[in-house]
Amino acid sequence: MKKVSILLSLIVVLSMMLSACAPAAAPTPEKVVETKVVEVEKIVEKQVTVEAPAEKKPITICFAFQDLETEFWVAGHKAITETLASKGIKVIEYNGNEDANRQLEQVKDCIAQKVDGIIIIPQDGESAVTIVGEANKAGIPIAVFNRPPSNKSNPAIVVVANNEKIAEAAVDHMAQEAKKLGRKVTPLIMVGDLGDPNAVGRRKGFFNVIEKYPDLFNKPIEVPTKWDAAVAQAGLENAMQANPEVDFLFTSSDFMFPLIQGVLEQRGKWKPIGEPDHVIMGGLDGDVTACRLLKEKMIDATGVQDLYFEAEAVMNALLQSIALGEKTPENWIDDPGFALTQANINEREMDMWGCKLLAEKNK
Numbered sequence: 001m002k003k004v005s006i007l008l009s010l011i012v013v014l015s016m017m018l019s020a021c022a023p024a025a026a027p028t029p030e031k032v033v034e035t036k037v038v039e040v041e042k043i044v045e046k047q048v049t050v051e052a053p054a055e056k057k058p059i060t061i062c063f064a065f066q067d068l069e070t071e072f073w074v075a076g077h078k079a080i081t082e083t084l085a086s087k088g089i090k091v092i093e094y095n096g097n098e099d100a101n102r103q104l105e106q107v108k109d110c111i112a113q114k115v116d117g118i119i120i121i122p123q124d125g126e127s128a129v130t131i132v133g134e135a136n137k138a139g140i141p142i143a144v145f146n147r148p149p150s151n152k153s154n155p156a157i158v159v160v161a162n163n164e165k166i167a168e169a170a171v172d173h174m175a176q177e178a179k180k181l182g183r184k185v186t187p188l189i190m191v192g193d194l195g196d197p198n199a200v201g202r203r204k205g206f207f208n209v210i211e212k213y214p215d216l217f218n219k220p221i222e223v224p225t226k227w228d229a230a231v232a233q234a235g236l237e238n239a240m241q242a243n244p245e246v247d248f249l250f251t252s253s254d255f256m257f258p259l260i261q262g263v264l265e266q267r268g269k270w271k272p273i274g275e276p277d278h279v280i281m282g283g284l285d286g287d288v289t290a291c292r293l294l295k296e297k298m299i300d301a302t303g304v305q306d307l308y309f310e311a312e313a314v315m316n317a318l319l320q321s322i323a324l325g326e327k328t329p330e331n332w333i334d335d336p337g338f339a340l341t342q343a344n345i346n347e348r349e350m351d352m353w354g355c356k357l358l359a360e361k362n363k
Contacts, residue, residue, distance in 0.1 A: 059322060062110030064094040064103055064131075065121040066147075070255040071287040072307060073121065075353060076145060079311035080119065087319075100127035107131050111138045117318045118142040124195040125150030132156045139327040143318040146310055148197050148332075155330035157321065159314040161337050163198050163284070166303035167205025169339035170282045171250055173301040175209050177280050178216055178248055185248040185280070188221040188239060190232055190260075192252040199227070202252040202284055202303075221246065225256065233259040240267060247279050254285040254302055254354070257293060273297045273342065286340065291355040294345055301341040307353040310335050 061084055068074050084091050092110060096103030100123040110118055111134060118135050120142065122128035128149035135142035136154050143157035178185045189206050192199025210217050223239050225232035240246060240263060251260060264270040264279060271278040274297070283290055286304035293299040313333045321329040340352050349355045 060090040062115040062118045066123040141321040157317045159333040161305040161335040163201030164205040166337040167202040170301040170303040171209040173341040186218045187248040190251040251283040254283040254287040254290040286352045287354040
């Protein structure tokens with residue numbers, strides 16, 4: 001009996017030892033699921049607490065223009081500002097009021113505000129060079145609309161009409177009409193401000209045609225205008241008084257047609273095409289007045305700048321440079337333009353910006 005008791009005690013002790021040495025039991029499936037849920041919750045919590053990236057600062061463009069005297073500049077200003085605004089771009093506008101020094105200070109103010117880009121319509125080619133240089137030093141991309149710098153010493157985005165070729169196309173059509181008269185004609189050109197490369201190109205295009213047909217033209221008469229209506233009117237009155245035989249007239253800008261009408265009417269020379277005293281006339285820009293006078297057969301041709309192409313091109317090029325981080329981009333964009341004449345007005349009327357505006361006004 002004693003032996004049996006001892007044997008039982010040994011068995012109990014051995015069982016306890018084996019239990020202590022056995023591996024721990026695996027957790028139940030419920031506990032596994034619970035552990036995973038906790039871990040997922042921790043992950044989700046970490047994801048929620050990650051900070052969202054900061055919103056991008058909106059692009060700010062400085063638009064400095066020399067004035068809004070003519071329909072061309074008004075339409076160009078409207079096309080640029082409205083398009084930029086539609087893209088969510090902030091526009092800071094400055095009107096230099098035809099003062100080059102004032103415009104330079106305005107652009108310097110834009111630079112101090114750390115704008116992303118600058119668009120300018122400069123007072124003249126020389127001031128454009130200076131302003132572009134200031135933007136270059138500040139590392140701010142700059143675009144010049146329609147009135148180019150007088151030289152390429154400082155890099156910029158420049159969109160400009162090929163004034164020489166456009167003027168040449170308009171004046172050549174006028175020359176073809178003059179040939180029908182069977183005699184020599186006396187040409188007069190109203191010259192723009194020769195500090196503006198646009199005026200230089202237009203004058204050159206005019207004289208290219210004069211030199212092309214030496215047997216058609218008498219000595220040309222030049223009337224300086226400085227792009228000023230009062231100066232232009234006084235100069236034309238003096239020229240017509242001294243040279244009443246003038247019968248071929250080219251204006252370097254369509255905005256002078258109303259004052260030309262006033263001067264010619266006083267002399268009985270504001271006559272439609274086909275009448276004996278009609279002065280063969282043409283201009284350059286493509287504004288509303290020129291379109292109306294073409295349709296009324298009072299003028300023979302006008303050179304057209306593609307304003308909407310120019311505005312779109314200058315904006316796209318500048319915004320692309322900003323996106324690429326370019327500080328001093330250089331890109332000269334040419335607007336070939338065309339001449340709207342009595343020969344092609346039925347086909348190309350709506351290609352001219354002035355005719356589009358005239359159609360809108362007449363709706």
